[in-house]
Amino acid sequence: AQKVTQAQTEISVVEKEDVTLDCVYETRDTTYYLFWYKQPPSGELVFLIRRNSFDEQNEISGRYSWNFQKSTSSFNFTITASQVVDSAVYFCALSKVYNFNKFYFGSGTKLNVKP
């Protein structure tokens, strides 16, 4: 069975603080994809990153970085020097590789960045 857990329901930080959003997943597959999506207050879902389970290298994109650790089944997302525009709900998701017609989403973490 596939499952994604985002234990942090809501996080509040002050602008310029660093914040890490946790994502823990369960799967019996040896190969899979992991994703992060952002849902700003306007409601749309914005794709942020896709990671193949073969590749455990961490990734950095500007103020965003992702830490993928297969040993702990985690795919955590860190925002450095947070900004008010980062306020959103962030979803972690998992999909199979060879039958990737289904995404399994976590329940989301609401991030509030205060000025």
Next chain:
Amino acid sequence: NAGVTQTPKFQVLKTGQSMTLQCAQDMNHNSMYWYRQDPGMGLRLIYYSASEGTTDKGEVPNGYNVSRLNKREFSLRLESAAPSQTSVYFCASKSKRTNVNTEAFFGQGTRLTVV
């Protein structure tokens, strides 16, 4: 580039009424999905269509029907709306190729209220 377009954006129904949510994508994607988003539960898959002419149940299909009209369009129908179907509905699509664009692209969502 319209991407994934959903109509309507908002809808209020009375219990027992029927309606169809429309979704169209212009990215030549094979796979299309319908999700519902409820507070604290993330996104749950209602139905999906792996390719034109096929549809399959997701996690929460009861009370819904779908039609994959052609490669571009995937509609979701509520035959007899119930208050439990009050939710935000998202349509998504993605390419079936494993090496390209395996992330899903989402529409803007439809906020449905059943009274």
